[in-house]
């Protein structure tokens with residue numbers, strides 16, 4: 001699979017956030033998106049997830065057969081999107097039914113993020129870091145090659161961040177793709193990087209994607 005973005009621009013309300021943004025990502029590759037608060041990282045992720053229309057440019061996917069980009073994408077947003085009254089397991093069962101292409105069971109997915117013992121607790125009882133791990137467990141309940149992650153390490157302790165780095169490396173080794181917006185290093189050596197600030201109005205946007213993750 002390959003995702004190609006050409007000349008993308010984003011407008012929110014009256015404000016142009018970024019323009020002339022281009023990159024291409026193939027199976028096994030990751031792109032780490034950085035930029036100041038409000039630069040438009042979450043907006044870019046929302047565009048790639050099909051939740052926000054670009055002001056200009058296009059997003060193309062190759063190698064996905066008859067599927068749409070949305071159907072091969074697993075998006076873990078800035079907000080966890082969990083139902084507080086449902087248990088961790090029930091939240092993941094709901095996500096599994098919504099996403100289709102079933103992979104692991106909810107309990108297996110929770111074990112993968114080190115939360116097996118929290119399966120029967122309502123999501124509303126979980127700590128911020130635990131809720132984030134339940135959200136990340138959604139990545140395992142469905143076979144979807146493109147992972148779009150918005151601040152994936154937010155609220156995670158050091159051990160959980162290291163576990164997430166391992167999970168992401170495994171996904172890339174299996175031919176997956178990852179696009180992650182973050183303020184923190186993700187431990188993805190060799191990832192491409194994209195600084196959205198370089199595409200802000202008046203910055204002389206070059207459209208270039210840089211080399212390895214800093």
Ligand SMILES: Nc1ncnc2c1ncn2[C@@H]1O[C@H](COP(=O)(O)OP(=O)(O)OP(=O)(O)O)[C@@H](O)[C@H]1O
Nearest residue numbers: 012013017035036037038039040041042043044181
């Ligand atoms: N629905 C909306 N209507 C108008 N403006 C919006 C809307 N949603 C977001 N914005 C604005 O767009 C800008 C970019 O927001 P976005 O969340 O994409 O930034 P970000 O780079 O992810 O920031 P952060 O690092 O703080 O998470 C912000 O100024 C925000 O207020």
